[in-house]
Amino acid sequence: MTYKTAYKLITVADENNTIDIAKASQLLGVSPSTIRKYIQQLVSEGVVEKTGEGKYVLTRLGVSIKKVVNASTLKKTPSYVITETSTGQPVPLSFNSYEQLYAIITYQLAPRDILEHHLKNYLAEWVRSSIGDEMLAEKIVKGEIATIEDLKKYLEFILSITGSLINR
Incomplete structure (x- = not known):
């Protein structure tokens, strides 16, 4: 996975805009550690945030990007x-x-x-x-x-x- 493909994580977010590391790993064909690495990158860019329950969800920016991708x-x-x-x-x-x-x-x-x-x-x-x-x-x-x-x-x-x- 390259930098831009880290954004593919947005497409595997569920209907609640949550990213499941195991599911993302399976769908994208990369290891869970690679998914975690890219999630951290997206967190630092304000696209994803960690919740109190240890889950990762899309921010407003992430949701907007997901909608643009879906519309496209x-x-x-x-x-x-x-x-x-x-x-x-x-x-x-x-x-x-x-x-x-x-x-x-x-x-x-x-x-x-x-x-x-x-x-x-x-x-x-x-x-x-x-x-x-x-x-x-x-x-x-x-x-x-x-x-x-x-x-x-x-x-x-x-x-x-x-x-x-x-x-x-």
Whole structure:
């Protein structure tokens, strides 16, 4: 297992977001000691935390990453249609994943002012309802992610983690 594959532990968390070391070891085909090593790495990164009962559970960040991975693998996420800010007319561009949104930002496929308008007014709801990423929605609403650069950095972080998970 490499650094990014440590994040595969997120995918074996149960419905209560708990990671069982023995189960993870069996599912991922590595020793329990390797699982413990990667759990400690995820704890230090704020993705997993140890409970009082000695169990390991996903933090809010871990749950957000798990939801993004699940949404990315389902491929049934509704498309977000970008519209012109003054007229409301659709721009011939839409996306239904963080990968596509990242490409739109990176390659400047839509005017910056339109992207900023959507970020400030509509994107949080799409992220919440379609992707299930409560953390990003909250950061947008609170103004912690207020610019396209902020959004791009968040997407780079999430995609750097989920890239190895989606293509497993």
